Amino acid sequence: MDIKKYVDFDNLEVAFASKNDKTLKRIHFVFSSMGSSAMVKTGTALTKLALKSGLPVKGVIKRTIFDIFCGGEDIEECQRTAEQMSKFNIGAILDYSVEGEKSEAGFEATTAEILRTIEKAGKSAHIPFGAFKVTGVGSFDLLARVHAQKLLSGKETSAFQRIRERVDKICGKAHELGVKVLIDAEETWIQEPIDGLAYEMMEKYNTDTTIVYNTFQMYRKHALGELKNAHQVALRKEYFLGAKLVRGAYMEKERERAKDLGYSSPIQPDKESCDKDFDLAMEYCVWNIDKIALFCGSHNEQSNYKLCHLIEDCDLSREDERIYFAQLYGMSDNISFNLADAGFRVAKYLPYGPIKASMPYLFRRAEENTSVKGQSSRELSLVKREMERRKGK
Numbered sequence: 183m184d185i186k187k188y189v190d191f192d193n194l195e196v197a198f199a200s201k202n203d204k205t206l207k208r209i210h211f212v213f214s215s216m217g218s219s220a221m222v223k224t225g226t227a228l229t230k231l232a233l234k235s236g237l238p239v240k241g242v243i244k245r246t247i248f249d250i251f252c253g254g255e256d257i258e259e260c261q262r263t264a265e266q267m268s269k270f271n272i273g274a275i276l277d278y279s280v281e282g283e284k285s286e287a288g289f290e291a292t293t294a295e296i297l298r299t300i301e302k303a304g305k306s307a308h309i310p311f312g313a314f315k316v317t318g319v320g321s322f323d324l325l326a327r328v329h330a331q332k333l334l335s336g337k338e339t340s341a342f343q344r345i346r347e348r349v350d351k352i353c354g355k356a357h358e359l360g361v362k363v364l365i366d367a368e369e370t371w372i373q374e375p376i377d378g379l380a381y382e383m384m385e386k387y388n389t390d391t392t393i394v395y396n397t398f399q400m401y402r403k404h405a406l407g408e409l410k411n412a413h414q415v416a417l418r419k420e421y422f423l424g425a426k427l428v429r430g431a432y433m434e435k436e437r438e439r440a441k442d443l444g445y446s447s448p449i450q451p452d453k454e455s456c457d458k459d460f461d462l463a464m465e466y467c468v469w470n471i472d473k474i475a476l477f478c479g480s481h482n483e484q485s486n487y488k489l490c491h492l493i494e495d496c497d498l499s500r501e502d503e504r505i506y507f508a509q510l511y512g513m514s515d516n517i518s519f520n521l522a523d524a525g526f527r528v529a530k531y532l533p534y535g536p537i538k539a540s541m542p543y544l545f546r547r548a549e550e551n552t553s554v555k556g557q558s559s560r561e562l563s564l565v566k567r568e569m570e571r572r573k574g575k
Contacts, residue, residue: 188490189524191483194568196523197516200270206569212250213562216548226545240537243544251512251547252279252540253532257302260534263511268308271522272530275311275364275508276302279533279543283318286344292318293348297355304359310506311477311529312356313364316376319352320345325372342375349379350386353394357387362424364477367397369432370448371439377408381415388421392475392504395424400460401433401450409463413474426477427463429456431546461488468492468505475504479531481514486521493526500525512547516564 191197198206232239244255253260257276264274276299283292296314303309316325324341327334334342349365356363365380367373380396387393396412398405409425416423433449440447450456464485467476478489486507493505509518511530522528533543 185484185487185491188494189487189520189526191486191516191520193520193523194516194564194571197519197564198568199519200266200515201568203569203572206565206572208246209250210562210565210569212247213565226548229541229545243537243541247544247548248537248540251510251533251544253511253534255534255536255540257298257534260532261302261306263532264306264309267530267532270519272518272528273308273310273506274532275313275529276309277313277531277533278318278535280318280535280539284321286341289319289321289344289348293351296352300352300355300359300361300363303361309361311362311364312352313366313531314352315366315368316345316349316379317368317372319348322372325375328375329372346379346382349383353383353387357393360393362393362395362475364395364424364426365397366426367399367428367430370402370436381412384416384424385419385421388416388424392422392424395426395475395477397426397428397479398463399428399430399432400463401430401456402448403450404448406459406463406466409466413466413470417473423474424477425463425467425474426479427460427467428479429460429482457482457485460485464489465492468496468498471496471498471502471504477506477508479508481509481517483517486517490521490524490526501527503527510547513561 186192201209229239229243253263253274253276260274260276264276267274278292278295278299280292280295283289296312296318300312303312321341324338324345327338328342353363355361365376365383368376377396380394383394384396398409400406402408409427412425413423430449436449437447440449450459460480460482464476464478467474468489478486480486489505489507493500493502498505505527507518507521507526507528509515509528509530511532518528518530533540535543
């Protein structure tokens with residue numbers, strides 16, 4: 183099989199068409215820094231100290247790592263970034279990246295901001311999705327108690343009901359405006375109530391088309407089976423299943439917790455098993471596309487190539503709204519821009535928020551690029567090659 187028959191992720195002229203030389207140099211600097219684990223750890227510690235001490239470092243942060251991985255500090259700045267991406271037929275997914283809220287007032291404020299992203303998407307053809315984490319609108323600890331089937335106090339029962347109401351308010355607004363909304367996956371020990379809320383929303387809002395998507399982390403051993411089961415439930419209850427597939431984001435934390443507490447790790451035994459289940463999940467979704475809408479969140483070139491072939495082999499349109507490719511803003515532009523150039527539907531997660539409040543997200547991006555084998559080096563290699571190509575013109 184000619185894997186590059188429909189798209190070529192090595193076409194760097196297309197991949198970096200939106201970046202000028204100055205931007206490429208900045209990206210080169212950031213990913214060079216991420217290549218060193220020691221530099222990432224030192225830089226993270228110094229940045230935390232500087233922000234805590236009130237030193238004037240926000241400008242430096244914004245011009246480097248923030249501008250590369252975030253769309254802006256507010257929705258208006260994100261709008262400009264989204265419009266720029268739309269010139270290359272890439273949609274935006276507004277993702278309010280502020281983390282760590284623990285108060286009811288904080289949860290309400292985050293809910294209000296998420297609703298603003300949905301409203302913005304409802305007015306913008308190039309913002310097809312909204313996205314949120316349930317822990318942004320409710321207590322992590324409470325979700326853990328619900329997951330563990332602990333007996334809740336009256337106060338906790340009321341608090342969980344407020345979480346349900348916030349999730350319903352977000353999904354209801356998305357349904358009203360015709361905006362697709364992604365409910366992100368989180369740690370396995372809080373995932374069951376998140377799944378429950380997601381399917382409750384699907385049953386309510388996915389009767390005519392797919393509005394609500396749940397996320398399946400395929401580095402979990404049982405994720406493929408959970409996807410198939412969710413499909414069967416959706417068929418029985420007569421609603422469309424929205425399936426966002428990712429490999430996952432909490433692997434090290436999951437393994438450490440399983441080891442510390444003495445239970446079997448929920449994580450796949452190796453990368454090959456994860457890759458196999460991810461691709462099988464893609465196949466399952468495409469083969470059942472009449473009742474499943476697929477959101478393929480992957481930075482893996484082979485999986486993206488395979489999905490292109492699945493779409494063609496099943497004689498589906500590249501513009502089919504039921505199938506989206508997606509990557510994070512600031513990463514894998516060689517995949518995103520070449521897919522969009524070839525006519526497939528593509529969107530990028532566009533995180534935003536005040537710089538200080540967005541730092542946990544940015545620290546995680548830095549750590550992941552260091553820990554994921556080949557990720558930062560691959561990004562750096564692509565940028566170097568494009569810089570050399572431009573010099574040789």
